[in-house]
Amino acid sequence: MSRTRLWLFSAIAIAILSTAVLLLFYSKNTQSLARAQDTNNDFSRKNIVGGHTPGYSILETSGDVLDPVSLNVTIKDAVVDPMKYLREFNYGKVSKLPNGTTLREFTLVASDDKVKEISPGVFYNVWMYNGTVPGPTIRATEGDLVRINLINNGSKSHTIHTHGIHKAEMDGVFETVGPGGRFTYEFTAEPFGVFPYHCHMQPLEEHIVHGLYGVYIVDPKTPRPPADEMVMVMNGYDTDFDTENNFYTVNGIPYYYMHHPIQIGKNQLVRIYLVNMLEFDPINNFHLHANLYQLYRSGTSLVPHEYTDMVTMSQGERGILEFNYKFPGQYMFHAHKTEFAEKGWMGLFLVKDTTPTTGGPAYNSTTTANNMTANVVSQSQPVSQKRGGEI
Amino acid sequence: MRSKGQREKEERIEENIDDDNKEQEVHKNRSHSKRLVIVAAIIPFIVLAVMIFLLFSPTLQSFINSGIPLPEIAIEKIEFRENPSQIIAFIRNAGPTEITIAQADVNDRIHAAAIEPGKTLSRLSDAKVIIPFFWNPAEPYEVGITTDDGTRFSKTIEAAALAPNPDSQQIIFFAVIGVYVGIIPVMIGLLWYPFIRSMSRNKYNFFLSLTAGLLVFLGIDALIESNDIAADNVSSIFNGQVLIFIVTTISFIALLYTSERLTQRAIKKSMSSAAETTSPYTSYSNSSDINSPRIKLQATQLQMQELVKPLAISLMIAIGIGLHNFGEGLAIGAAVLLGEIALSTFLIVGFTLHNTTEGLAIVAPLAKSRKLMLRRLVLMGVIAGAPTIAGAWIGGFLYSPIATIIFLSIGAGAIFQVVYSIGSWVLRPTNDNGKKSRIVSVNKFTIAGFAIGMVIMYVTGLLV
Numbered sequence: 001m002s003r004t005r006l007w008l009f010s011a012i013a014i015a016i017l018s019t020a021v022l023l024l025f026y027s028k029n030t031q032s033l034a035r036a037q038d039t040n041n042d043f044s045r046k047n048i049v050g051g052h053t054p055g056y057s058i059l060e061t062s063g064d065v066l067d068p069v070s071l072n073v074t075i076k077d078a079v080v081d082p083m084k085y086l087r088e089f090n091y092g093k094v095s096k097l098p099n100g101t102t103l104r105e106f107t108l109v110a111s112d113d114k115v116k117e118i119s120p121g122v123f124y125n126v127w128m129y130n131g132t133v134p135g136p137t138i139r140a141t142e143g144d145l146v147r148i149n150l151i152n153n154g155s156k157s158h159t160i161h162t163h164g165i166h167k168a169e170m171d172g173v174f175e176t177v178g179p180g181g182r183f184t185y186e187f188t189a190e191p192f193g194v195f196p197y198h199c200h201m202q203p204l205e206e207h208i209v210h211g212l213y214g215v216y217i218v219d220p221k222t223p224r225p226p227a228d229e230m231v232m233v234m235n236g237y238d239t240d241f242d243t244e245n246n247f248y249t250v251n252g253i254p255y256y257y258m259h260h261p262i263q264i265g266k267n268q269l270v271r272i273y274l275v276n277m278l279e280f281d282p283i284n285n286f287h288l289h290a291n292l293y294q295l296y297r298s299g300t301s302l303v304p305h306e307y308t309d310m311v312t313m314s315q316g317e318r319g320i321l322e323f324n325y326k327f328p329g330q331y332m333f334h335a336h337k338t339e340f341a342e343k344g345w346m347g348l349f350l351v352k353d354t355t356p357t358t359g360g361p362a363y364n365s366t367t368t369a370n371n372m373t374a375n376v377v378s379q380s381q382p383v384s385q386k387r388g389g390e391i
Numbered sequence: 392m393r394s395k396g397q398r399e400k401e402e403r404i405e406e407n408i409d410d411d412n413k414e415q416e417v418h419k420n421r422s423h424s425k426r427l428v429i430v431a432a433i434i435p436f437i438v439l440a441v442m443i444f445l446l447f448s449p450t451l452q453s454f455i456n457s458g459i460p461l462p463e464i465a466i467e468k469i470e471f472r473e474n475p476s477q478i479i480a481f482i483r484n485a486g487p488t489e490i491t492i493a494q495a496d497v498n499d500r501i502h503a504a505a506i507e508p509g510k511t512l513s514r515l516s517d518a519k520v521i522i523p524f525f526w527n528p529a530e531p532y533e534v535g536i537t538t539d540d541g542t543r544f545s546k547t548i549e550a551a552a553l554a555p556n557p558d559s560q561q562i563i564f565f566a567v568i569g570v571y572v573g574i575i576p577v578m579i580g581l582l583w584y585p586f587i588r589s590m591s592r593n594k595y596n597f598f599l600s601l602t603a604g605l606l607v608f609l610g611i612d613a614l615i616e617s618n619d620i621a622a623d624n625v626s627s628i629f630n631g632q633v634l635i636f637i638v639t640t641i642s643f644i645a646l647l648y649t650s651e652r653l654t655q656r657a658i659k660k661s662m663s664s665a666a667e668t669t670s671p672y673t674s675y676s677n678s679s680d681i682n683s684p685r686i687k688l689q690a691t692q693l694q695m696q697e698l699v700k701p702l703a704i705s706l707m708i709a710i711g712i713g714l715h716n717f718g719e720g721l722a723i724g725a726a727v728l729l730g731e732i733a734l735s736t737f738l739i740v741g742f743t744l745h746n747t748t749e750g751l752a753i754v755a756p757l758a759k760s761r762k763l764m765l766r767r768l769v770l771m772g773v774i775a776g777a778p779t780i781a782g783a784w785i786g787g788f789l790y791s792p793i794a795t796i797i798f799l800s801i802g803a804g805a806i807f808q809v810v811y812s813i814g815s816w817v818l819r820p821t822n823d824n825g826k827k828s829r830i831v832s833v834n835k836f837t838i839a840g841f842a843i844g845m846v847i848m849y850v851t852g853l854l855v
Contacts (some may be wrong), residue, residue: 013710013774017778017781051673059475059477059505059521059523061507061521062504062507062508063505063506063507063508063509063510063518063519064505064506064507064510065503065504066492066493066495066503066504066505066506066510066520067503067504067506068493068494068501068505069501069502069503071503119493119494120493120494121491121492121493121510121539122494122537122539122540122541123496123539124491124540124541125542220621231590237541238542239540239541239543240543246537246541246543247541254501255501260833270394280580281800334777339499339500341495342500342501343499343500343501344501346789
């Protein structure tokens, strides 16, 4: 091979290589340049904040934002409306029996074919009572006759197993209700307390983790003092079926109360009926910030068991929490198993300075709950900016 | 396309059938058959198109698509940035259908993130997920991406390290690394030229075999390296491992052809002045036939080979090693980027020692050729060493696993081609004074050289 050809060959090779390298750099730099100009000129660009942790700079992006933590995303086909669920207590169709006993009749329709949004952008096949996870909260007074009609609209057999005292055949374990089937559970509400109800079909784990559970409250004959009452169900979703939860929530949607803080009044007694239905993980807990609560384990006593800011529960455990805030502001509540907190189980109380109009019953009506939701939504924007450093 | 012979054959058959027809009709038939050929070529395509159309029709779709398409997200690269502190994941939809990304997490904890260009990824398209996150250097991080059906995909980085930024300082940094790892060692290796030049044939063959040994090691190394990358960083949809095999084979064959052509052309050119042109493709086996009348001509040809072939081999070695070093540069750059290695003096020393042997590989075949110009030698050193710099730039700034395995595979193919050339050169028939030809068989020198070559590479490789 001649020397000229060698030179030529090498020169061409080097030229091609260097041009390629230069082009790659050039294209990359111009891209980022163009992007920088875009973000300067276009005011429609979205901002995102780095989670709830303070100190993260605001990141501007030309793309989409993935932020279930702090972004108020409208969920179109949500598994539940957590704000509505929070203060919605169902007392059933009330009638008096000849002997003077109050009869409360409820209807629960089980389904197992719906795919719902359980977190912004995440769709999961949920099994539901009356179309929500958790199912509706059933409430009666001690001594009432409770009648629950189960209609199984699903493709699998389902039951309702209610905790509490009742006859064996009303336990919802052996009397399976097949697809299209019906069953009526009837029992006296006793004792007073807070209980879970859930499907008891096997595999139990499958039926529970898909969402067939809810809360059943039995009030004592002498009512508890009036309060702003709410129900909270701690749960999780294993969306990739690896027997580990991908999401942890309170009342069905991760982080919901982070961008929709729960409004409460200063010095107003708050009562939470708390139930843990979390599958797979052995424990779950509830931690309240900047405050302590009276804990009535299982709600079966009128005397509190503990004055604390931390309660740990295994699956099926529950209790009543009572507290009030002395100072206005935003307060976090979350699982103090930080993994659960950072996968969705966290929320905020927004304590308002205004004296609450009423306690208890007023908040039990659905309309009030809806008004509250509207209020919270409109205020969530400035609120989220003030947030920071609560954990 | 049919060959001319085939066409003529057909025409002949047609002529036999229509024996009585006039020539005009034969002419007509010819154009007719030409049209038939085109139609015959097109028909399968039409059938195929109809078939595909039917497959996409709703009826057949419902029949075929009985299974549920599972999403597949490949996290190809994770970068750690500062000011602002961020983790950036480069993801690709490797599944059969369009995917929407729902959220990102770091160490299995959900974090706010941005996704560019958008959260919906069509098949095979990629996106950049930017997660504002205060990361700590040298700590392991797992980045997870969850799709809209709740499936989570994750990738772990062993030790977080700041991603190199293509600023002038980093460019110079990688260039310096490239010079140290690529050019300098190769040049050092070239210094052995006078030493190799002054040795006997057996020793010379020993060093050639040594070179082959060194190169075989490099080739295997490149294949294993690209296999690792294919397994870890390339989504299964690209069939990374198959790609390695294909690219290596193509590279080998293409370079074999190129080098043979280059050599033959050079021989032919230099021969034309010496003697009448004979076929340059005369095989070596003919040369053992002493009684052949063409022996004298072949003797001249062999002499020319002695002159030209070593240079061609050396150039091919230089190119092969250059490709290999390009891959090595990519690996170094990418390793810095991926935080897999910390560039230390020790590492650079290791690479330097390791690559010095590459210079030896280039210089060994040239030992017996006369009139070697220094400039040519230096040029070959640059061809072999300089790609390290380009590799380090590309690997460090624009790491792409698929490009890396392609370059490594090309390098492997080139190296095996060079090993083949050296092998056939060592085992070539020698021609002493144009009178006697003998074939050097595998002897203790060549075997020892080959083995020692690989061992040297293995030992110096331990330093890296």
